Amino acid sequence: MDRLLWMHCYARAVETGSFSAVARELSIGQPNVSRHIASLESHLGTRLLHRSTRKLTVTPEGERYYAEVRRALDAIAEAESNARGEDQPQGLLRVACPVALARFKLMPLVKQFLVAYPAIELDLHVADRKVDLIEEGVDVAIRVGELRDSSLRARRLGTARRICVASSTYLSRRGVPQSPEELRDHNCIRYSLLATGTIWPFERQPVEVRGNFRVDSPEAVLAAVLDGIGIGLMPSWLFADSLAAGTVRQLLDNWEIPSLPVNALYPAKRLMPRRAAAFMDFVADAFAVDEALQ
CATH class of the missing domain: 3.40.190.10 (Periplasmic binding protein-like II)
Known part of the structure; x- marks a missing residue:
């Protein structure tokens, strides 16, 4: 019983939305992916995914479990990377960013970031809603405005004048x-x-x-x-x-309007993956030379 393999299959099925994609990635065949996830559901005694011929839908229990599984898999990958003495950040990085900031400021940096860190798979969620980093398994959220959630830590990236x-x-x-x-x-x-x-x-x-x-x-x-x-x-x-x-x-340029901080937020109680730290360093350096974000 390889629960770690089951967990990995499940996490990648959620992230890719496809059993076939997971099968190609792991070279194990689609029936095996389906069987592993079914075994995981049987072990847990709960339904994680609703399957149809067209798509996979994550259940509420599956959403919560995915966030925990992703953290566990990240911790294992980080430990293995450290044991091998690898310096390059790698793996899946999930980032959330507001629509306008993503379009005007973050997207122009994406190609440079992926060239600098080719072993990172960037999953960018562009939306103006405030995502729940813990529940949705997001590593870093970029937000404009004051931080009000004490369960999150913030790193200042710039200022919105x-x-x-x-x-x-x-x-x-x-x-x-x-x-x-x-x-x-x-x-x-x-x-x-x-x-x-x-x-x-x-x-x-x-x-x-x-x-x-x-x-x-x-x-x-x-x-x-x-x-x-x-x-x-x-x-x-x-x-x-x-x-x-x-x-x-x-x-009214003689009338001051308070600027807003632009922060990278991350969970306070979660191990920060090296790839998340690399991303924040990269964006902070780019924003530091952008006059519009001073």
């Missing part, structure tokens, strides 16, 4: 606000995931804004600003190209 912008077409139609207070008379695009809600947090004069468009995506805020719908408040790097092209204009 926020600015207020609008398109020339909107400003020609509605005028240019001269103070935060005047934003009350403008159509402001409300980002529904903003920690301060409808309050735009200018340091000297926070103001509650109004508008007829609310959205939970920074990229949608950018699109709405470019379309002349209203005024937006977002990190400066989101508008860098539009500012350079002159299609949008920065407003």
Whole structure:
């Protein structure tokens, strides 16, 4: 009874979504993969996967078990690597990142990272929701904003400087606000995931804004600003190209808005894989020379 093999088959089935892919990877044949996972389920006395002809679906029990199995397999791989004296980080690295930050700042680094660390398999989850690192088996989550979860540790990667912008077409139609207070008379695009809600947090004069468009995506805020719908408040790097092209204009630049930290988060009570540390070092070094993240 090789439970370690069962666990490995199960973890890779969850990660690839396919028994066939696991069979090719381990060179053991698809019927053997199915049999190993069935043996694991029988040993545990619970269903881990729902199987159909088209896809695998992980059960809630399977999700929790996967997170534990992944940690165990990572610890074993790390121990074996250390015993062999291997210096290169390797293995599966699961990273979560917000959509806009991934598109504008992280994706341009992915090729360089994979070239530098060819033995790492990067599994990037791009979503604006806050993933549960423990439950979902994520090694590193990059987030913009203050850390509120005491079960996580944070490493500062950079800073998101926020600015207020609008398109020339909107400003020609509605005028240019001269103070935060005047934003009350403008159509402001409300980002529904903003920690301060409808309050735009200018340091000297926070103001509650109004508008007829609310959205939970920074990229949608950018699109709405470019379309002349209203005024937006977002990190400066989101508008860098539009500012350079002159299609949008920065407003109220004499009124400071608190910047937000950009952190790499990882579980406090889990062994940090070498590949996760390598990833954070790589991104921190790249962000340190990016003026938009200072």
